[in-house]
Amino acid sequence: MGRRHRDYKAEWESGGEAGEKPRKMCAVSGKRMYANEGEAKATATHRLRDPEAGAKQLRVYRCMYCNAWHLTSKEQ
Ligand SMILES: [Zn+2]
Numbered sequence: 001m002g003r004r005h006r007d008y009k010a011e012w013e014s015g016g017e018a019g020e021k022p023r024k025m026c027a028v029s030g031k032r033m034y035a036n037e038g039e040a041k042a043t044a045t046h047r048l049r050d051p052e053a054g055a056k057q058l059r060v061y062r063c064m065y066c067n068a069w070h071l072t073s074k075e076q
Pocket residue numbers: 026027028029063064065066067068070
């Protein structure tokens with residue numbers, strides 16, 4: 001159905017790497033789940049160094065829904 005396509009797009013917008021198999025995704029935000037803050041920050045640092053990722057800034061935050069960590073490029 002169309003839902004799968006939308007989920008993929010949400011992952012892409014959040015900075016997901018092309019060609020990498022998607023891991024656990026948050027059912028609410030559609031973002032990739034990180035088990036802890038360190039893993040999320042390490043990924044954010046890696047993406048900020050990659051010009052192809054196009055990320056200008058990334059913030060890590062704990063999701064109140066899935067209790068995992070996510071990355072966001074939004075200032076909030
Ligand atoms: Zn979540």
